[in-house]
Amino acid sequence: MTALSDRLAEIKAEGRAALIGYLPVGYPSVKGSIAAMVAMVEAGVDAVEVGIPYSDPVLDGPVIQRAAEAALASGTRVSDAFLAVRAVVDAGAPAVVMSYYNPMLQYGLERFATDLAAAGGSGGITPDLTPDVGEAWIAAATARGLDRIFLVAPSSTPERLHMTVAATTGFVYAASLMGVTGERTAVGGAAERLVARARDAGAPAVCVGLGVSTGAQAAQVAAYADGVIVGSAFVRPLLDAAEPEAGIEALKVKVAELAAGVRGRA
Amino acid sequence: MTDSLQAAPGPFFGEFGGRFVPEALMAALDELTDAYEKARIDPSFREELDRLGRDYSGRPSIVTEIPRFARHCGGARVFLKREDLNHTGSHKINNVLGQALLTKRIGKSRVIAETGAGQHGVATATAAALMDLECTVYMGQEDTERQALNVARMRLLGATVVPVLSGSRTLKDAINEAYRDWVANVDTTNYVFGTAAGPHPFPAMVRDFQRVIGVEARAQMLARGALPDAVIACVGGGSNAIGIFDAFLDDASVRLVGCEAAGDGVETGRHASAISGGRPGVLHGSQSYVLQDADGQTQPSHSISAGLDYPGVGPQHAWLAALGRAEYWAITDAEAMEAFRLLCRTEGIIPAIESAHALAGAMKLGVELGSSATILVNLSGRGDKDVETAGKYFALLPEPTS
Numbered sequence: 001m002t003a004l005s006d007r008l009a010e011i012k013a014e015g016r017a018a019l020i021g022y023l024p025v026g027y028p029s030v031k032g033s034i035a036a037m038v039a040m041v042e043a044g045v046d047a048v049e050v051g052i053p054y055s056d057p058v059l060d061g062p063v064i065q066r067a068a069e070a071a072l073a074s075g076t077r078v079s080d081a082f083l084a085v086r087a088v089v090d091a092g093a094p095a096v097v098m099s100y101y102n103p104m105l106q107y108g109l110e111r112f113a114t115d116l117a118a119a120g121g122s123g124g125i126t127p128d129l130t131p132d133v134g135e136a137w138i139a140a141a142t143a144r145g146l147d148r149i150f151l152v153a154p155s156s157t158p159e160r161l162h163m164t165v166a167a168t169t170g171f172v173y174a175a176s177l178m179g180v181t182g183e184r185t186a187v188g189g190a191a192e193r194l195v196a197r198a199r200d201a202g203a204p205a206v207c208v209g210l211g212v213s214t215g216a217q218a219a220q221v222a223a224y225a226d227g228v229i230v231g232s233a234f235v236r237p238l239l240d241a242a243e244p245e246a247g248i249e250a251l252k253v254k255v256a257e258l259a260a261g262v263r264g265r266a
Numbered sequence: 267m268t269d270s271l272q273a274a275p276g277p278f279f280g281e282f283g284g285r286f287v288p289e290a291l292m293a294a295l296d297e298l299t300d301a302y303e304k305a306r307i308d309p310s311f312r313e314e315l316d317r318l319g320r321d322y323s324g325r326p327s328i329v330t331e332i333p334r335f336a337r338h339c340g341g342a343r344v345f346l347k348r349e350d351l352n353h354t355g356s357h358k359i360n361n362v363l364g365q366a367l368l369t370k371r372i373g374k375s376r377v378i379a380e381t382g383a384g385q386h387g388v389a390t391a392t393a394a395a396l397m398d399l400e401c402t403v404y405m406g407q408e409d410t411e412r413q414a415l416n417v418a419r420m421r422l423l424g425a426t427v428v429p430v431l432s433g434s435r436t437l438k439d440a441i442n443e444a445y446r447d448w449v450a451n452v453d454t455t456n457y458v459f460g461t462a463a464g465p466h467p468f469p470a471m472v473r474d475f476q477r478v479i480g481v482e483a484r485a486q487m488l489a490r491g492a493l494p495d496a497v498i499a500c501v502g503g504g505s506n507a508i509g510i511f512d513a514f515l516d517d518a519s520v521r522l523v524g525c526e527a528a529g530d531g532v533e534t535g536r537h538a539s540a541i542s543g544g545r546p547g548v549l550h551g552s553q554s555y556v557l558q559d560a561d562g563q564t565q566p567s568h569s570i571s572a573g574l575d576y577p578g579v580g581p582q583h584a585w586l587a588a589l590g591r592a593e594y595w596a597i598t599d600a601e602a603m604e605a606f607r608l609l610c611r612t613e614g615i616i617p618a619i620e621s622a623h624a625l626a627g628a629m630k631l632g633v634e635l636g637s638s639a640t641i642l643v644n645l646s647g648r649g650d651k652d653v654e655t656a657g658k659y660f661a662l663l664p665e666p667t668s
């Protein structure tokens with residue numbers, strides 16, 4: 001069991017859903033992103049997804065794209081993610097990385113898993129790597145006791161859903177809708193149906209991501225999922241802020257709103 | 267197991283290829299693969315595609331011997347496979363007609379496409395108009411400015427052209443944006459991919475739709491006496507090259523040469539030669555050679571030819587290179603433009619700048635092989651779209667008055 005799985009189990013025992021916050025490392029700077037992640041933990045996220053910026057993020061909408069582009073333009077490296085993981089873990093929350101496949105592949109899957117485990121990370125989320133082509137990553141992660149977290153989508157066929165759930169540890173990441181990351185005005189019914197399908201396929205924990213951006217939406221999703229994953233809505237205050245400190249203050253307010261939401265207090 | 271390299275089915279070509287995409291797209295790619303597997307063995311699909319080739323795009327394309335140009339190729343005999351004469355001006359239409367027909371078969375009403383130079387976008391808009399499909403084309407903002415005439419062409423044909431503002435604002439970002447559209451609209455929309463790259467089934471399917479080039483050319487060369495000693499083509503993503511190579515893959519005596527764009531020269535770092543100057547990696551859904559930095563971030567490519575200006579290459583080419591069955595050369599902007607100028611002057615044919623990379627390769631290959639050799643060049647497209655670029659390059663445009 002990883003720190004992440006333990007934490008999810010504790011939260012479940014509390015009778016609520018977890019709040020998982022995503023931020024890309026390197027925006028507005030490596031130091032600034034780490035400060036923002038630690039601030040998220042202090043403001044109430046239960047776990048952090050450390051995003052690794054990538055030049056060709058096909059599953060991301062404009063908000064995360066902009067932050068990732070800026071992070072790369074200022075020289076952010078893959079290895080910076082492990083500094084962020086360490087800082088989050090030291091702040092008391094489990095951390096996972098979220099990375100497109102090629103940066104992991106070029107870093108070396110074995111080396112990536114080793115450095116992630118050494119930093120205290122719990123696992124990795126791979127938006128463009130599915131278990132059927134993910135053998136090498138699964139082996140590298142398993143050998144170091146890391147969770148490998150795969151996505152399911154409303155379009156997943158029953159066969160693929162079973163295959164993905166069987167290969168996943170930690171939690172199954174349920175994409176709430178057919179689309180890319182970004183804030184949405186409503187979380188549709190597809191998410192609830194997908195969570196039920198993943199549970200039926202044997203998933204012990206299912207967290208919902210894509211599109212959740214308000215406390216009310218978080219409360220709604222928390223009623224049926226084990227966790228709520230929030231990305232763009234947490235990146236937005238950092239993008240909109242005139243200076244980094246103001247961004248972190250606005251981020252904390254947003255985190256508090258969502259943290260109340262997963263406790264059913266939206 | 268057969269020993270034939272022809273029509274390799276994928277998803278993997280040796281260690282290359284595969285399908286590295288978000289789970290959300292897997293069902294659509296499986297559906298497309300299924301539909302394609304059925305269509306390829308369905309005589310009525312073949313007949314329909316053959317009919318469109320014959321009555322709409324102008325197949326078979328002719329083969330032209332070019333003796334005056336050949337004097338600059340060590341005296342070898344040189345033949346052109348004239349894909350430039352196809353409707354819409356390049357080989358791209360062969361693939362698009364196949365994928366548009368398939369779109370109809372799977373009951374979708376909308377197609378999306380990426381385009382760099384605009385040739386694939388124009389071909390897709392054309393097929394969409396012909397088959398009554400709604401069409402959206404993504405094009406990097408930089409390319410919409412460089413290729414404004416093709417933007418107008420697509421709009422005349424009824425397509426919506428979306429300038430892409432993300433990333434480097436070029437072809438690779440247009441592909442990213444098309445994927446994002448596809449994830450969100452997959453119920454109604456099919457992605458008509460423009461080259462023999464991307465996730466399975468695209469590399470194999472696009473090759474199969476382009477295969478007609480080599481099948482025709484092989485028979486046309488045999489009818490003139492013998493197989494050529496070498497077949498040469500330009501390589502962007504690799505669809506025209508694999509299209510002409512496939513029928514010759516099992517002819518051990520035929521040398522196969524792909525010409526990637528070397529821009530200012532591979533050694534300068536400003537180039538688009540994924541095989542000569544890149545490393546294995548995953549980009550846009552498959553494992554192949556990629557221009558990338560140490561962290562796996564895609565690096566911008568450079569070429570005077572917008573159609574070759576792409577930091578990746580199709581996985582079957584990566585495999586043929588690894589097997590040693592085909593070789594891949596890097597041709598600079600300057601070499602390509604010299605061959606461009608020569609073909610215009612010696613044969614009265616204005617080639618696409620993409621295709622001029624293959625012509626430049628033929629000039630080197632002819633010198634190497636000598637006057638007894640026969641070389642077949644795939645002239646993948648015509649140069650109408652490149653008149654402005656070439657006019658600037660050779661300083662032929664009238665001075666602006668005032």
Ligand SMILES: Cc1ncc(COP(=O)(O)O)c(C=O)c1O
Pocket residue numbers: 356357382383384385386460461462500501502503504505506507572573574618620621646647648
């Ligand atoms: C005339 C022509 N040739 C070649 C290419 C390169 O594509 P591919 O390598 O897929 O043949 C293009 C692409 O736009 C083109 O327009």
